[in-house]
Amino acid sequence: MLKKIKGRKIFKTALVVFLFVFIIAINPYNIFNKTRAVIFTFTYPVQKSFSTMANKTYAFVETIGSIGDFKRENEYLMKENLRLRSEIAKLKDVARENEELRKQLEILPKEKFDMVASSVTARDLYRGNNWIVIDKGEKDGIKKDMAVVVADGVFVGKIEEVFYAHSRIIPITSPNINVNATTVETGAIGVVNGKYGLGILLDMVLQTDYLKVGDQIVTSEISQHIPRGLLIGKIEEIYPSEGYLFQRATVISPIDLSKLRMVFVIKNEK
Numbered sequence: 001m002l003k004k005i006k007g008r009k010i011f012k013t014a015l016v017v018f019l020f021v022f023i024i025a026i027n028p029y030n031i032f033n034k035t036r037a038v039i040f041t042f043t044y045p046v047q048k049s050f051s052t053m054a055n056k057t058y059a060f061v062e063t064i065g066s067i068g069d070f071k072r073e074n075e076y077l078m079k080e081n082l083r084l085r086s087e088i089a090k091l092k093d094v095a096r097e098n099e100e101l102r103k104q105l106e107i108l109p110k111e112k113f114d115m116v117a118s119s120v121t122a123r124d125l126y127r128g129n130n131w132i133v134i135d136k137g138e139k140d141g142i143k144k145d146m147a148v149v150v151a152d153g154v155f156v157g158k159i160e161e162v163f164y165a166h167s168r169i170i171p172i173t174s175p176n177i178n179v180n181a182t183t184v185e186t187g188a189i190g191v192v193n194g195k196y197g198l199g200i201l202l203d204m205v206l207q208t209d210y211l212k213v214g215d216q217i218v219t220s221e222i223s224q225h226i227p228r229g230l231l232i233g234k235i236e237e238i239y240p241s242e243g244y245l246f247q248r249a250t251v252i253s254p255i256d257l258s259k260l261r262m263v264f265v266i267k268n269e270k
Helices: 002-025 033-107
Strands: 113-124 131-134 145-151 156-160 167-171 179-183 189-196 200-206 216-220 231-239 246-252 260-270
Touching: 131 156, 131 260, 145 179, 189 246, 200 231
Parallel strands: 156 231
Antiparallel strands: 113 131, 113 260, 131 167, 145 156, 145 260, 156 167, 179 189, 179 216, 189 200, 200 246, 216 231, 231 246
8 A cells, every 4th residue: 555655656756847847848938948047057067978978979880880881892992903903904915916916917928828817725735745726626617637827837737636616736846747848948858747845856858968057947848738838947956867868957946836826727728
């Protein structure tokens, strides 16, 4: 019973306080201006503290949000930077390839041969069965044994195997290739093959034929499917074999097969 009476008193007191505060808050006819001023004067420090704390809390939350936004923006900019750098690298590579192709086309004997430009897609030049793969094949009219050249008609090798969209070249540095050749200066005749990717050898040259260092070696008309006059290289060193029918010589190619990016397949002579 006492608890109920006490509860009612508290409720009535709270109700009176609430009504008093409410009336002061709405301030009818401005009759509580002085009372409001006194209350404001006493509560101002507390209000100021709460206001300052609220502002700091808001600023802190906003700073945390800004850091998150900045982090996300920074990650986006880093990804975009990498993407743009990748695109620039690709464009430079394409531009370099186009420039290389343009230069080669300017000095190729186009008036003499019908040729197909091809990009090198893979290579292995340092094993016994070395090879180069290009991105042209049956669909482009490529056939086995066709000659492959670069600028100015420099001989690279010949088509060894043909697939629908790509082909495999056996290069002049392969020991599995045999190409009939002749020297421009003296007309000496021999056979050219590779030394396991380490160089080119002119072999089977008669002792009666004259060779000298610096002679240019070109393909001869005896080579089947390979046009005459394609430059193979020049003689670097001669190995006369006394007591044997033949002499040999090492040949230096004017091109570096390991750096080839573009080649041309000779389909036929015009």
